[in-house]
Structures are given as C-alpha cells and as structure tokens.
Amino acid sequence: xxxxRRGARGAAYDHRRSVGxxxxxxxxxxxxRLALHVSRLFGEDAARFDRDRAGLVPHLHAxxxxxxxxxxxxxxxxxxxxxxxxxxGLFSGELATHLPDVSIDLLDASAEMLEVAARSLDLYAxxxxxxxxxxxxxxxxxxxxxxxxxxxIHHLPVPEQAGLYRRVRDVLRPGGVFVHAEQVAAAVPxxxxxxxxxxxREVREAQTPxxxxxxxxxxxxxxxxxxxxxxxxxLAQAGFRSADCxxxxxxxxxxxxxx
Numbered sequence: 001x002x003x004x005r006r007g008a009r010g011a012a013y014d015h016r017r018s019v020g021x022x023x024x025x026x027x028x029x030x031x032x033r034l035a036l037h038v039s040r041l042f043g044e045d046a047a048r049f050d051r052d053r054a055g056l057v058p059h060l061h062a063x064x065x066x067x068x069x070x071x072x073x074x075x076x077x078x079x080x081x082x083x084x085x086x087x088x089g090l091f092s093g094e095l096a097t098h099l100p101d102v103s104i105d106l107l108d109a110s111a112e113m114l115e116v117a118a119r120s121l122d123l124y125a126x127x128x129x130x131x132x133x134x135x136x137x138x139x140x141x142x143x144x145x146x147x148x149x150x151x152x153i154h155h156l157p158v159p160e161q162a163g164l165y166r167r168v169r170d171v172l173r174p175g176g177v178f179v180h181a182e183q184v185a186a187a188v189p190x191x192x193x194x195x196x197x198x199x200x201r202e203v204r205e206a207q208t209p210x211x212x213x214x215x216x217x218x219x220x221x222x223x224x225x226x227x228x229x230x231x232x233x234x235l236a237q238a239g240f241r242s243a244d245c246x247x248x249x250x251x252x253x254x255x256x257x258x259x
Contacts, residue, residue, distance in 0.1 A: 085152020
C-alpha cells in the first residue's frame with residue numbers, strides 16, 4: 001500500500017507487485033518472516049497501541065523529547081522525512097507539531113497501524129504518504145533530510161538490522177540525520193537480567209495492567225535487541241560520518257547519526 005494523503009485518500013498501491021522477491025533475496029525474506037509475524041501481533045492491538053506503549057516504556061516522553069530534538073536538527077523547515085516502522089505515527093506526529101511544512105513517508109508492515117497513523121496525521125494537515133512494506137523490502141526512493149525510527153528495528157533478525165543501516169544511509173541526503181529511538185540489549189549478556197528487573201519495577205510503578213505486560217512479554221520473545229556499542233559500530237560501518245548515543249535509560253536509548 002502506498003497512499004499519498006493531504007486530507008483525501010489516494011489510490012491504493014500494492015507494494016508486492018513493485019518489490020517482488022528476487023531469487024537471491026529469498027533467504028533474506030525467510031529470515032524476515034518472524035518480523036512480519038510480530039507486525040501482525042502489533043496490528044491486532046493497533047487501536048490501543050499508544051495507550052499500551054505509555055505503560056510499557058518508562059519515561060516515554062523523555063525518550064521522544066530527545067529523539068525529536070535531534071530530528072529537528074535536520075535540514076530546513078520543510079524537510080522530507082522517512083519514518084521506518086512508523087506504527088501509529090507517534091514520532092511523525094511529534095515532528096508535525098514542530099514542522100507544519102514537513103513531508104513524511106510512513107513505512108510499516110501493518111495496515112492496521114498505518115490506518116491509525118493516517119487518522120492522527122490528518123489532524124495536523126501535513127503532507128504524508130503511507131507505505132505498507134516491511135523493513136526488509138527496498139526503502140522508498142530518497143533523498144530524505146531526516147530518517148527516523150522508534151522501537152521497531154529490533155524486531156528484525158540481527159543481520160537485517162545491520163543491513164538496514166546501510167540502506168538508510170543511501171537514502172539520506174548528505175548532511176541528513178538518522179534518529180533511532182530503540183530498545184537495546186545490555187553491554188554484556190549477564191546484565192540483561194538487570195535491565196529486565198528495572199523494566200518490571202517501572203511498569204509496575206506505572207500501574208500498567210498485567211494483561212498489557214503479558215502481551216508485551218509474548219511479543220518480546222521475538223525481539224533481537226543489540227547493545228548501544230553494536231549499534232554505533234554498525235553506523236560507522238554503514239558509512240555515517242558521525243554517530244552517538246544521546247539518551248539511555250536501562251533498555252531504552254536514542255541514537256543519532258549524520259551522513
């Protein structure tokens with residue numbers, strides 16, 4: 001699905017016909033089937049996703065405040081933005097409040113999530129395009145001034161996460177910024193249990209319903225988070241000229257990289 005919107009809905013676009021699966025990419029798509037399964041799980045809860053996320057990501061506002069501030073350092077007052085794994089459009093909506101002339105492409109494998117995002121962004125009256133496509137498929141054609149992603153890339157198999165960074169760099173304009181708010185692993189495996197302990201304590205303090213926590217745990221069984229150090233290594237290997245971690249609270253972090 002590829003739909004350009006400024007109020008009225010455009011014609012549907014079937015990405016499967018345009019993307020296809022070349023023989024050399026079949027093994028890659030097999031690895032990504034698990035990520036597609038996770039997308040379907042999220043799609044089942046699309047209507048309540050933002051409410052649940054607030055209870056599952058402690059200090060969510062601080063995470064997004066840093067991510068948005070970094071994204072706003074992209075080029076110009078009318079940037080072209082790509083939101084990867086856009087979900088319900090939370091990150092895109094935050095950008096729209098600051099950049100009324102922005103143009104945003106929202107990419108997600110879940111049609112249900114994109115429908116929620118579309119209703120939200122229609123309220124901001126900013127130009128936006130919905131791209132129903134998984135993160136293993138080719139990215140929309142650049143160049144983009146800003147590429148963002150929040151709490152999505154860790155659903156991919158590890159090799160595809162590293163490969164996505166290279167593809168992100170390719171669609172960024174020189175000087176453009178990639179902002180990645182993400183769930184990360186500890187620096188060493190034995191500390192992951194400590195991350196889990198801190199996370200459970202904070203979701204309980206937030207009085208998150210147990211049903212919501214249980215659903216999150218089932219989805220998290222498919223997660224493939226890596227450490228901040230690994231992310232920074234991948235960004236350097238992908239050819240970004242500079243990158244750093246600008247926020248971290250236990251298993252949640254914000255990284256940014258410039259082409």
